[in-house]
Amino acid sequence: MANNGNKNKQSQQKGELVLENVNRVFRIPGAPACHALKNCSLTVPRGSLTVLVGPSGCGKSTLANIAAGYDHADSGKVLLDGKPVTGPGRERIMVFQETALWPWMTVMKNATFGPTMLGGMNKSEAEAKAMALLEKVGLREFRDKYPAQLSGGMQRRAELCRALVMDPKVMILDEPFRGLDVMTRELMQEYLLTLYRETGLTMLFITSEIEEALFLGDQILVMTNLPGTVKTTVNVDLPRPRDFSVLSTERYRQIKSEVMESLYEEGAKIFAKLDGAGDLLGSCRAGG
Ligand SMILES: Nc1ncnc2c1ncn2[C@@H]1O[C@H](COP(=O)(O)OP(=O)(O)OP(=O)(O)O)[C@@H](O)[C@H]1O
Numbered sequence: 549m550a551n552n553g554n555k556n557k558q559s560q561q562k563g564e565l566v567l568e569n570v571n572r573v574f575r576i577p578g579a580p581a582c583h584a585l586k587n588c589s590l591t592v593p594r595g596s597l598t599v600l601v602g603p604s605g606c607g608k609s610t611l612a613n614i615a616a617g618y619d620h621a622d623s624g625k626v627l628l629d630g631k632p633v634t635g636p637g638r639e640r641i642m643v644f645q646e647t648a649l650w651p652w653m654t655v656m657k658n659a660t661f662g663p664t665m666l667g668g669m670n671k672s673e674a675e676a677k678a679m680a681l682l683e684k685v686g687l688r689e690f691r692d693k694y695p696a697q698l699s700g701g702m703q704r705r706a707e708l709c710r711a712l713v714m715d716p717k718v719m720i721l722d723e724p725f726r727g728l729d730v731m732t733r734e735l736m737q738e739y740l741l742t743l744y745r746e747t748g749l750t751m752l753f754i755t756s757e758i759e760e761a762l763f764l765g766d767q768i769l770v771m772t773n774l775p776g777t778v779k780t781t782v783n784v785d786l787p788r789p790r791d792f793s794v795l796s797t798e799r800y801r802q803i804k805s806e807v808m809e810s811l812y813e814e815g816a817k818i819f820a821k822l823d824g825a826g827d828l829l830g831s832c833r834a835g836g
Pocket of ligand 1: 575602606607774
């Protein structure tokens with residue numbers, strides 16, 4: 549559960565996301581079917597920052613897309629506050645690996661387009677909300693710039709603001725800081741924690757970086773190789789607010805080794821398959 553004591557009243561309205569025995573098989577003519585998710589279950593508690601880690605290609609993005617309603621499960625349930633998720637909806641906002649800012653719109657237009665077109669907000673209301681968020685992430689002076697005029701880190705921050713202006717119940721972030729240099733990435737993590745603290749939003753954050761998972765998360769869900777499912781839940785009981793001094797604590801090291809052990813076990817299985825069958829793709833075959 550979330551251990552953030554500073555959340556405002558908004559957090560009471562934020563959503564609990566549950567996946568129950570979700571299966572997803574991709575079928576492409578002429579190729580073996582790929583069982584991406586198999587009986588995958590997880591809970592993202594209301595107001596928590598839950599981090600999902602797993603080996604490359606284990607089904608993390610598939611899970612994110614299904615949770616956001618961009619893709620469907622073949623069987624199983626996806627529930628937000630107990631109600632089935634049947635498609636995309638403004639209560640579940642996704643932030644992707646690559647920037648999705650519209651290049652022809654300024655930062656402010658990018659941030660306010662969604663709430664004015666879909667969210668029932670008038671222009672001045674949306675701009676006030678966007679401005680408050682842009683200020684929190686140091687982009688106040690950049691409101692009239694176009695995405696191409698921003699650095700990669702600035703684009704990611706603008707994107708977080710654009711998602712938050714919609715006031716979703718759950719934010720799903722699929723490796724949003726991938727490709728950023730180390731310093732920018734660390735800065736982004738701190739910005740994300742500030743936004744998390746101030747909005748009390750439920751977040752499902754996907755990453756392949758263990759340090760990032762530990763620095764951000766209330767809990768870490770470790771996935772198996774294909775077919776993907778959640779194999780371990782690790783509670784990250786590090787105090788909040790967090791800064792980088794937490795990285796040198798004994799408790800941090802203990803939790804890190806627990807997560808690494810679980811992940812390495814999956815890595816070892818891949819190598820065992822390479823030695824044995826010599827066919828890594830075998831793990832991808834449906835029902836196999
Ligand atoms: N639309 C699709 N059609 C066919 N196969 C797909 C499709 N989407 C994903 N897959 C397959 O499903 C498996 C899981 O892919 P997914 O992108 O969810 O993994 P991932 O854990 O997010 O990977 P990474 O960490 O490398 O980004 C992969 O084997 C992938 O090739």
